[in-house]
Amino acid sequence: MLIRQVLPLDAAVPSDLRIDDGVIVEVGASLPRRAGEEVLDADGALAIPGLWDQHVHTGQLAQAHARLDTTGAGSVGVLLERVRAELAARRETGAAGAALIGFGHRLVDFAIPPTVPALDEVTGSVPTVLIGGDAHHAWLNSAALHALGLPPRDGIVAEEDWFALAPRLPELPGVAESVATGAAMLQRQALQRGVVGLVDMEWGRPWESWPHRSPRMRIRTAVYPEELAAAPGPTDTALDPSGLVTMGPLKVIVDGALGSHSAYTREAYTDGHGYAGHGVLSVGPEALRDALAEARRRGLTAAVHAIGDAAAQVALAAIAEVGIAARIEHAQMLTDDDIDAMASLGVVASVQPAHLLDDRDATEAIWPGHGTQAFRLRDLREAGVELALGSDAPVAPLDPWLAMAAAVHRSADERPAWHPSQQLQPREALAASIDGVGRLAVGGRADLVLLEGADELFADVPVGTDGLMDEAAAREAAARLRAVDPLATVAAGRLESQR
Ligand SMILES: [Zn+2]
Structure with missing residues (x-):
């Protein structure tokens, strides 16, 4: 690949850059294009090393797009209301079979501790896992605890216990696909x-x-x-x-x-x-x-x-x-x-x-x-x-x-x-x-970002x-x-x- 007219950070004038097999192999004022070589015209854009x-x-990020965003839920009541609304919306769109994963709430915002019975009341049989925004704990309902083979409990799952559980969320219905x-x-x-x-x-x-x-x-x-x-x-x-x-x-x-x-x-x-x-x-x-x-x-x-x-x-x-x-x-x-x-x-x-x-x-x-x-x-x-x-x-x-x-x-x-x-x-x-x-x-990784007006x-x-x-x-x-x-x-x- 030949990139024409890039301006590396700190360089005074643009130059051409040739890449072969993932490596920068040539930098020069005006490199001749080789037969069949892909050309990208940078038109004087700034080039920085790849970020x-x-x-x-x-894994958590990949799941994030299918997750209920619970950031900013300032109390247990507000959080449960969001879960209730999400489940109602899913029932309407026919997407009710999958587990509900939420992410973003903060325990410091809650005046009363989150409990399993409170979550069960809202979610019923839909396996539900509400992950804290710091990723150090999650609030699971009974259906999720059961589906993951955990004994019944009253409170959240935190730290080591949660770290061991988190990679197993794809075992819940619908999660692996997402x-x-x-x-x-x-x-x-x-x-x-x-x-x-x-x-x-x-x-x-x-x-x-x-x-x-x-x-x-x-x-x-x-x-x-x-x-x-x-x-x-x-x-x-x-x-x-x-x-x-x-x-x-x-x-x-x-x-x-x-x-x-x-x-x-x-x-x-x-x-x-x-x-x-x-x-x-x-x-x-x-x-x-x-x-x-x-x-x-x-x-x-x-x-x-x-x-x-x-x-x-x-x-x-x-x-x-x-x-x-x-x-x-x-x-x-x-x-x-x-x-x-x-x-x-x-x-x-x-x-x-x-x-x-x-x-x-x-x-x-x-x-x-x-x-x-x-x-x-x-x-x-x-x-x-x-x-x-x-x-x-x-x-x-x-x-x-x-x-x-x-x-x-x-x-x-x-x-x-x-x-x-x-x-x-x-x-x-x-x-x-x-x-x-x-x-x-030359000799470095061919990882770079082109920026204009920079x-x-x-x-x-x-x-x-x-x-x-x-x-x-x-x-x-x-x-x-x-x-x-x-x-x-x-x-x-x-x-x-x-x-
Ligand atoms: Zn981390």
């Missing part, structure tokens, strides 16, 4: 946003599902400790004939999430509604060390989920002891010591900046005075920690432009940036979104004498990033999306 989403749950359609849709939408690769943190055995999903982008599939023995090989092992699907890291979740009071912190916190404690350490230091040691023996890297600062501390101690190449997923709350440890151990910070938009108020409410510890992107970067941005989709949209915008401006509304000292420049946010690829060059997009936001970015300029820079609509996306040497 990555370093943290996605593709996953297949959803996998094609999520790839198409991601490619349209310029995404050429993602790290799949799905539970179960994503390395078995992806080769059957017609992969069109690079996919690294994670493995959780319970499936470690089934992992098909070391990290980077090719898992399909195209080589697009490769083995990713061992993923271990050592704490929960902020909104479920399960983020594990050094200092106790309270939500003002009766919760007080340090959160939950779901995998202890010894179990974590054993899992990491086994992963290292198998040639796997590690991705350790740690949201609270105490979880990060446990994770970093185990990583240091085992000596495994690792990343911290989320790294949402860190002390200076944690950042120093990450820098000296070479641990990557895999952060999802869009979470800071949602968690801004919850963080200030639950961890008053600790907002300076949250999403320390600038501090991480300045300490020399490699940043790898992602979305955690479907918790946040699979949209690297939204992630970059959140990293640059740190505000989702009219309020000024939240802890602006941690803002990244647009170029720094981009550098954290391209899987370590520095620039488009002159200002990656310009530095002016910084004042206080060392902080100009608020209005940062807001505008973020708005420009969010508004990007790529012209074309080339993934592994193939034109996979074109506007």
Whole structure:
């Protein structure tokens, strides 16, 4: 494939780019077209390396299009009303046979706890699973519990129990069909946003599902400790004939999430509604060390989920002891010591900046005075920690432009940036979104995104004498990033999306 007249970021003049077998093989002022070669005329458009989403749950995302959106349901009553309306609509359209899966509610919003009998009353015999927006718990009715072979219970299913259950949802009627359609849709939408690769943190055995999903982008599939023995090989092992699907890291979740009071912190916190404690350490230091040691023996890297600062501390101690190449997923709350440890151990910070938009108020409410510890992107970067941005989709949209915008401006509304000292420049946010690829060059992966009218997009936001970015300029820079609509996306040497 020959791409004519692209303007690589930092280049003064456009050039032609030749791609062969998924690799950039030639860059020149005016390359002659070879017989039969596909030509894409970029017409001077800006070319950046292909974007990555370093943290996605593709099974859940694939199911998302068939799900009832329960975000913003501020009480159990409102949530049940949505479920009732959805079931009524399904009865009218004749789609009543399938299980009902919902996603998005937050436990912190509920004054009374969700119970199985309350859900049964609304849903009757339709298997129903309402997944929390943080993906750390679900509210199942009796029909769903029964269909999945679980004993009757009164409350929600959370943390480890839920993680074990989530990959089994396709056993419920109608769910597997919606996953297949959803996998094609999520790839198409991601490619349209310029995404050429993602790290799949799905539970179960994503390395078995992806080769059957017609992969069109690079996919690294994670493995959780319970499936470690089934992992098909070391990290980077090719898992399909195209080589697009490769083995990713061992993923271990050592704490929960902020909104479920399960983020594990050094200092106790309270939500003002009766919760007080340090959160939950779901995998202890010894179990974590054993899992990491086994992963290292198998040639796997590690991705350790740690949201609270105490979880990060446990994770970093185990990583240091085992000596495994690792990343911290989320790294949402860190002390200076944690950042120093990450820098000296070479641990990557895999952060999802869009979470800071949602968690801004919850963080200030639950961890008053600790907002300076949250999403320390600038501090991480300045300490020399490699940043790898992602979305955690479907918790946040699979949209690297939204992630970059959140990293640059740190505000989702009219309020000024939240802890602006941690803002990244647009170029720094981009550098954290391209899987370590520095620039488009001969010998490099033929993964690229063409953008038009992008002159200002990656310009530095002016910084004042206080060392902080100009608020209005940062807001505008973020708005420009969010508004990007790529012209074309080339993934592994193939034109996979074109506007
Ligand atoms: Zn996740």
